[in-house]
Amino acid sequence: MLRYLIQRLLLAIPVMLGVLLIGFLLMQVVPTDPATVRAGPSATAEVVAEIRRDLGLDQPLTTQFGLYLWRLAQGDLGVSIINNVPVVQELGATIGPTLELMLSSLVWSIPLGILLGTLGAYYRGSLIDRGVMAISVAGVSVPVFFLGLILIWFVGFKWQWLPFTGRGGPLWTLEGLQSIALPAITLGGVFVGPVARMTRTAVLDVLSADHVRTARAKGLSERLVVLRHALRNAMVPVVTLIGLQIGFLLGGAVVTETVFTWPGVGRLAVGAITSSDFPMAQGTIIVLSLGFIIVNLIVDMLYAALDPRMRAA
Amino acid sequence: MTEALLSIEGLRTVFRSGMGEIAAVDGVSLSVPRGRTLGIVGESGCGKSMLSLSVMRLVPPPGRVAAGRVLLEGRDLLTLPKAEMRDVRGREVAMIFQEPMTSLNPVHSIGDQIMEAMRAHEPRAGAAELRDRAIAALARVRIPAPERRFTEYPHQLSGGMRQRVMIAMALACSPKLLIADEPTTALDVTVQAQILDLLRELQSETGMSIILITHDLGVVAEMADEVAVMYAGRVAERGPARAIFEDPQHPYTLGLLGSIPRLDEERETLLAIEGSVPPPFALPPGCRFAPRCPFAISPCNAAPPPLRDIADAHEAACIRAPIEASLALGNAA
Ligand SMILES: Nc1ncnc2c1ncn2[C@@H]1O[C@H](COP(=O)(O)OP(=O)(O)O)[C@@H](O)[C@H]1O
Ligand SMILES: [Mg+2]
Secondary structure, eight states, rough: OOOHHHHHHHHHHHHHHHHHHHHHHHHHHSSSOOHHHHHOOTTTTHHHHHHHHHHHHOOHHHHHHHHHHHHHTTTTBOOOTTTTOOOHHHHHHHHHHHHHHHHHHHHHHHHHHHHHHHHHHHHTTSSSHHHHHHHHHHHHHHHHHHHHHHHHIIIIIIIIISOOOSOOOOOHHHHHHHHHHHHHHHHHEEEHHHHHHHHHHHHHHTTHHHHHHHHHHHOHHHIIIIIIIIHHHHHHHHHHHHHHHHHHHHHHHHHHHHHOOOSSHHHHHHHHHHHHHHHHHHHHHHHHHHHHHHHHHHHHHHHHHHHHHHHHH | OOEEEEEEEEEEEEEEETTEEEEEEEEEEEEETTTTTTEEOOOOTTTTTHHHHHHTTTTOOTEEEEEEEEETTTTEEGGOHHHHHHBBBBBTTEEOSSOTTTTTTTTOOOHHHHHHHHHHTTOOOOOHHHHHHHHHHHTTTSSSSSHHHHHOOOGGGGGGHHHHHHHHHHHHTOOOOEEEESSTTSHHHHHHHHHHHHHHHHHHHOOEEEEEEEEHHHHHHHHSSEEEEEEHHHHEEEHHHHEEEEHHOOOHHHHHHHHHSSSOTTOOOOOOOOSSOTTTSOSOOOOTTGGGGTTTTTTGGSSSOEEEEEETTEEOOOOTOOOOHHHHHOOOO
16 A cells, blocks of 8 residues: 555656646747736836846756756745746645635535435436436536536626625635635536436446345345445545546636636636736646646545555555 | 245246346246255256346346245245345345355455344344454354454455355355355366365254255255256256256256267267257247257147156156156167
């Protein structure tokens, strides 16, 4: 188990380097010149050149990348071109709200998806099953921004039940809870369908396995058979499949944060990219990729914890 | 003969398919004496597994038991309410399967799976007691170092060991009847012999009855007191093991015993029957074995022959029985 984890961690290093390189190169091919943006529309060519020298933009690409990695290792992600705030500081302020949003989306949508999927499998072919399938098809096909806009229009604007812009405060305050409700329903909402569908398929698959027949032959109740012998085993593929949706979740978070002006990394990323804030955009990409890698590691650990055959490896 | 523990009467198990209802088990009647072993033999596909799953009421959908009775000590299992039937499973009738590699749940430890079987029927037993009994159950099936095995997972065990675990689990609640559906087919020969020995020893310790399903007559010869030969969903012949082996009556049994002379080659060659079991949706109108039978005459194709008494407690479903030994060895045609 430990060896497996170390192996996974080591594998994450080249992935991270690759991400850094791609993020770095992407910013190189963007047509806008950060030095010009920084200098403002009325700056002379000399001023722009000086800024370029300051930012190291006159160096060859390889040197720029090396320089970049070196600073990164020291926790220096540079300074925002737009407002001169250190990137690390901005990121530090936005990571919390993003984590909040993700957790409060997943904490209800994954259990609900698993519950619906299990019910669908248990009552396969019945009206309940068809209801679950309808929900999951709807959930799979509704885009995040659309669900967000619908909620904003009705719940937020027309009926005025819940706030729909910004973050009201920390999660443990009433304002915090109220303000996160709609974003969490939006981001979690699009996740319920896929989880339900994957769970249903996985549980149905396991229900026809030999060991389920053994469990029934032992005289277990159908409830125990489904929970302990079908769902428990189905969690292995379900966790893997949920892991494969991490990218989808991160993308959804970016959209949700933008739609609800949620002060998270995703919105910061969108803002930085649209304003050609070169260092800031890179910083957000690094954080989002790190998040991706960390969630993948968590999935790997869960996977190992769920499947005894993996623990030995 | 003692009173039967289990008697199956006119059991019919069907699958609904595009071509209408097909019967995997078609009017089977059998009985299992107390404390003894009934061997059920037949080629693959002749309905042995569906028969045993019907007794457990675990026929996988879309299959279902369409007719018949399964009397356990006089009580019809087929009409029991679901909850009562659940209580019968594992406690009165237990079952082990052909696939030791997949019949145990890979994500739960051996100990948990055995304790679960006990807890299903004795919800009030304490954790420590269950643990002790589960370890004792592992020891009883001659698993070395049972305390260590208790915490291990199925993938850490060999096929033979897993089948022992299955047996330990099946016997955890001291059932009156153990149904073993090809318990050794997937194992290699030495392990196979060990498992059969174990079953025999456990039977004499506990006095349970066993239904031993196999396609291997050698296994039946070694284990069974009574034998039923199945062919295409029906009983072709049944009787005491001695009678079946010493005086087989149905040509199919003769074929299984390898004693039908080949018509075209040397008389001495022992061989299995040619062809294969007809699928349930393509059954001949008369005797189901007739198309493969070297003794078949035209009346065989008219109607399915019923089981007839040949000798004491020995029945065969063949209009040509008793088949003279000389006929079997000589001019069959
Ligand atoms: N799910 C199913 N659908 C249709 N027919 C089935 C199904 N399962 C089994 N059968 C039929 O039942 C017959 C008996 O199968 P089985 O009891 O497994 O045979 P055995 O155990 O003797 O090898 C087979 O010939 C097969 O055609
Ligand atoms: Mg079978």
